[in-house]
Amino acid sequence: MVRSLVANRRQFGQLAAGLAAALAGSGAAFAQGAQPFRLGALNSITGAGGAYGPGMLEAIKIAMTQVNDAGGAAGRKFELFAEDDQTKPDAAVLAVKKLVEINRVEAVVGIWPSSVQLATLPITNAAGITSFNTCGAPEIEMVDKEDLVWQFYASNKMIGRVFAEVAKARGFKNPAVLAYNNSTMVAQAEYFRKTWEEGGGKVGEFIVYEPNQTSYRTELDRALATKPDIVVLSSYTPDVTILLKEWYQSGAENKFITPGWAVTQKVADILGPEISSQITTISNVPASNNDAYAKFVDAFKKVTGTEPEMFAACAYDMVIVLALAIELAGPTATPKEIASKIRSVTNAPGTKVSTFIEGRDLLKKGEEIDYEGASSSLEFGEFGNTTPAFGVYGFDDNKLALKEVMTLPS
Secondary structure (H helix, E strand, O other), X not given: OEXXXXXXXXXXXXXXXXXXXXXXXHHHHHOOOOOOEEEEEEEOOOOOOOOOHHHHHHHHHHHHHHHHHOOOEOOEOEEEEEEEOOOOXXXXXXXXXXXXXXXXXXXXXXXXXXXXXXXXXHHHHHHOOEEEEOOOOOOHHHHOOOOOEEEOOOOHHHHHHHHHHHHHHOOOOOEEEEEEOOHHHHHHHHHHHHHHHHOOOOOOOEEEEOOOOOOOHHHHHHHHOOOOOEEEEEOOHHHHHHHHHHHHHHOOOOEEEEEOOOOOHHHHHHHOHHHHOOEEEEEEOOOOOOHHHHHHHHHHHHHXXXXXXXXXXXXXXXXXXXXXXXXXXXXXXXXXXXXXXXXHHHOOOOEEEOOHHHHHHHHHOOOOEEEOOXXXXXXXXXOOOOOOOEEXXXXXXXXXXXXXXXXXXX
8 A cells, every 4th residue: 555645834733733642652652563564664755855855765666566575575565655855854844743753653764854853863773663764974874872773875984084085096296175055065075085184194175065056166166276186076966067167267277075965877968978977986786796786776676667776776675674673673663663673674694685575574483684775785783784885986978887886895
């Protein structure tokens, strides 16, 4: 069963007026193990994350359908309640309150930006329910005191480290940094600088800029004044597109490193090969050798007619991991009891599985399993984070191309 419910602020206010129950009390109802499992999807359908949210929601539906068609997790079928966070913390707070207080969901999946996860985490944790994200802000690890938050994408402290390792390996000597002013992008840039300086290097300029400008020429000129051979752009697609156009007009000749979500194939199509050929991007590399990835891609293409982008596989894994944890925890388990089983179904040791059915059947026999996801091998650490493999990409004739795969110790 799928229910897609999107309420505007006025509608939410009207609904919430009659439902003033404290969040802390809502968790008690979940302990009854009522069928079905009420699953909340909080996706960035619009706003800066709008390039990824629709695909993530589609992946959630695909995984949910697979579980339901198999008879459910511990016999519980998923019922979906979907909301658009608009890639804005204030809108996300209203949306997640509706999911928790009105729809009474037992888990929230599909959160894309760190700002949304940080804004909604106090609400989901207070309700005692799990949340699953693709966020990178390092402080999420420390804010979650309940072990209820699970990151299916690399933390930006790891991505920042990879930026520095790639720049060093390619022989760059004089980097500059331009970072979007929010917690996740500044953290990514700071970890680049930390790793670079620990290696004995110096950063010429480290500029944190305010977003939503029509021009970034002042900030760009400051960075270029130090004659960098590489510029780290820790930011998002809208501002990166403007920055790169202005850089090209400046006539400077340095290279760039960006996160993969900032310069996609669509951005390269806009910018053209003279600009894209100067860019290296870093992303989680899909687990393309895993059976789970191949099966997910086939399912996604059948539904959408397109290839999934980088975050869709993460969203798919969120639902499959949740389903396996429910299967292990049992039909009457509370959300916290289910969360306590997530490492048991994803981390070694155990028989490697790539589908919900494979894992469920082994769990029914009392065997240990190790789910190898579509997005990565998914070995969750102490803080609910993953250490995936990273893809280092460039553009050949303006087409995105994987150049190498890197791994970091956790």
